Amino acid sequence: MPEPEQYRVDLAYRLASLAGRSAGTQSKTWFFDLAAPDWAELLHRVFYDANVGLRRREPNDENWLALDDYQVSPVSVDTMLAWDGEATAEKAAAHLPWILSSGAVTWEYTSCYRVDEAGGYDGMTGNDFSELVLYRAMAAGRVTDEQAREFLTKLYPGNGDSVFADRRDRMANLVTVRPTSAFRRAPGSRPYASGPV
Secondary structure: OOOOEEEEEEEEEEEEEOOEEOOOOEEEEEEEEEOOOOHHHHHHHHHHHHHHHHHHHOOOOOOEEEEEEEEEEEOOHHHHHOOOOOOOHHHHHHHOHHHHHHHOOOOOOOOEEEEOOOOOEEEEOHHHHHHHHHHHHHHOOOOOHHHHHHHHHHHOOOOHHHHHHOHHHHHHHHOOOOOOOOOOOOOOOOOOOOOOO
16 A cells, blocks of 8 residues: 555535536635545545535535536645745745635535545644644655754744654544544445535
8 A cells, every 4th residue: 555645636616406506616625645546536425425414404405515626736745844934824825725724614524634545534624734744754754853843843833842742642643534423425435426415
């Protein structure tokens, strides 16, 4: 099994019903940590799960959100580490876009996902995703301890050293896909579709 990698996925989706789909698309950006992705299967499944949650909250609404298109790009640890620590939307957009995406969550479970070997997934915050990117790069020998400490000090002012010291336990927590009471469609379920629920 290949090692997990981190990806940015820019999504376009529409409101759908049995009568058709909306004319225009809306957009979201999600981030994933996973190995050997089957994007069509995974993204439709996450949309389907979100649509089940929406239907449970609004049982009389028979519309669903339908994935229309997506673009995948790798996450760059070098770009993340180039962040100077200034906490502005402009700097986050350039270096830590998953933190902005976490703040834009509305109907979806999260914007940052960890997907395990069986296809199960769990969510995390933007800061958690930053740590996961960092720890994966450290394990691959692409980031030194000193670089990691410097980054964590910027991410968690005043607490960077303690977070670094606890990195093994934190990493174990980040890669755990926990059981949930929320609906989860079985990985590989056919057809690959966002709905109807």
